[in-house]
Amino acid sequence: MQSMYFTEEHQLFRESLRDFLSKEVIPHIDKWEATGTIESFIWKKFGEMGYFGLATDEAYGGLGLDLFYTVIFLEELQRVNSGGFAAAMWAHAYLAMTHLNKNANHEQKLAYLTPSVNGEKIGCLGVTEPFGGSDVAGMRTTAVRDGDEYIINGSKTFITNGVYGDYCILAAKTDPSAGNKGISIFIVDLDSKGVSASKLNKLGWRASDTAELAFDNVRVPASNLMGCEGKGFTFIMEAFALERLVMGINAHARAEYALEYAMQYMSERETFGKPINQYQALRHRLVDGHASMDLCKQYNYGVVYKMNKGEYVVREATISKLKSTEMADKVAYDCLQFLGGYGYIEDYPMARMFRDSRLGPIGGGTSEILKEIIAKIIIDKKEYRLPKD
Structure with missing residues (x-):
């Protein structure tokens, strides 16, 4: 435990969360991985324990805690060895709920945020489309005003919690001629007429439901517009830093758990006549993995510290995701190799870790996209500033 960042209260929270996950989650993981469905009771239990409200104001049922509680939440979720289960939880709390926390009005928070904190409503974020992921400005989904409603048409894909979720924080173009200034954000109930979800069959993250969502003349109350028209792109860009930092933290925690398991094996x-941890070729390879993991871990903690103080850490969070996810992929590959043939057997945890880890350099912005963002900052001197209201 790093006393520079974590207090005794943080440590007690970690111990309590680890105990909760051990008793309430881990016994069900294999079933949820096999069925691709997370049973609804666990959402309510997470809500009762306050785990979805770590970053939510107390006025809406949350705990209003600092970001290092979120770090612990993410790190401990990786130890259940189900990237899909972890993703379902953090996509709800830190993709969908981030927008509700920051951008929803009072009535929207009462209707969606408080039930989300309690685990009564499950949220997802709908930005990526079949025709483009990181090209947010190029999205094709539209929202046309019709009296007191908007009519939404289009599609989204790779949406975690999109099949079994209750609502979607949806990005759509209210003014297609205005480029990124024509994008708006809506809260869309997924049981609305005209919404359909197709479940995607993934290599990893098997426990989570990942959907392609279609919107066919879906009518949404104008009161479900977040902020005002044209603010969507700003909201999305602001949230990207947290999303990428979350994925960087997930990656270092995943790698740390893989290394712990491999060392025990x-x-x-x-x-x-001797344990394989006494062979220099394996010992040194494991040390390389541990060193890379720890470098990413300490870097990520530093970025969290800056974000916790209110700094706009676009560059740092992008580097976090880029380097941490690529590191975790390498560590998972090596740790599977340490297990030899057993690493390739599904009865051992490394096979799942290996598959789940592969999404890291893809989801939330591919490594190639992230490198271009960083290049614009350090070579082209592009500046990213905290959006103004």
Whole structure:
């Protein structure tokens, strides 16, 4: 535990959360991985424990805690060894609910944020489309005003919680001629007439429901517009920093857990009369993985510290996701190799870790896109500033 960032209260929270996950989540993980469905009771239990409200104001049922509680929440979720389950939880709390926390009005918060804190409503974020992911300004989904409603047409894809969720924080163009200034954000109930969801069959993250959503003349009350028309792009860009930092933290925690498991296995597995952790080729390879993991971990904690103080950490969060997810992929590859043939068997945890880790350099902005963002900052001197109201 890093005393520079974590207090005794943080440590007690970690111990309590780890105990909760051990008793209430881990016994069900294999079933949820096999069925691709997370049973509804666990959402309510997370809500009762306050885990969805760590970053939400107390006025709406949250706890209003600092970001290092969020770090602990993300790190401990990786230890259940289900990237899909973890993603369902953090996509609800830190993709959908981030927009409700920051951009919803009082009535919207009462209707959606408080039930989300309590685990009574499950949210998802709808930005990515079949025709483009990181090209947010190029989205094709439209929202046309019709009296006291908007009529939404279009589609979104790779939407975590999109099949079994209750609402979607949806980006759509209210003025297609205005480029990124014509994008707005809506809260759309997923049981609305005209909404359909197709479940995607993924390589990893098997426990989570990932959807392609279609919107066919879906009528949404004008009161479900967040902010005002044209503010959507600003809202999305502001939230990207947190999303990428979340994925960087997930990655270092995933790698740390993989290394712990591999070290335990290597201490018990013997060949030629000695544990395999005594072979220099394996020892040094594991040390390389541990060093890379710890560098990312300490960097990520530093970025969280800056964000917790209110700094706009676009560059730092982008670097966090880029380097941490690529590191975690390498660590998962090596740790599977340490297990030999057993690493390739589904009864051992490394196979799932290996598959789940592969999404890291893809989701939330591919490594290629992230490198271009960083290049614009450090080479082209592009400045990203906190959006003004």
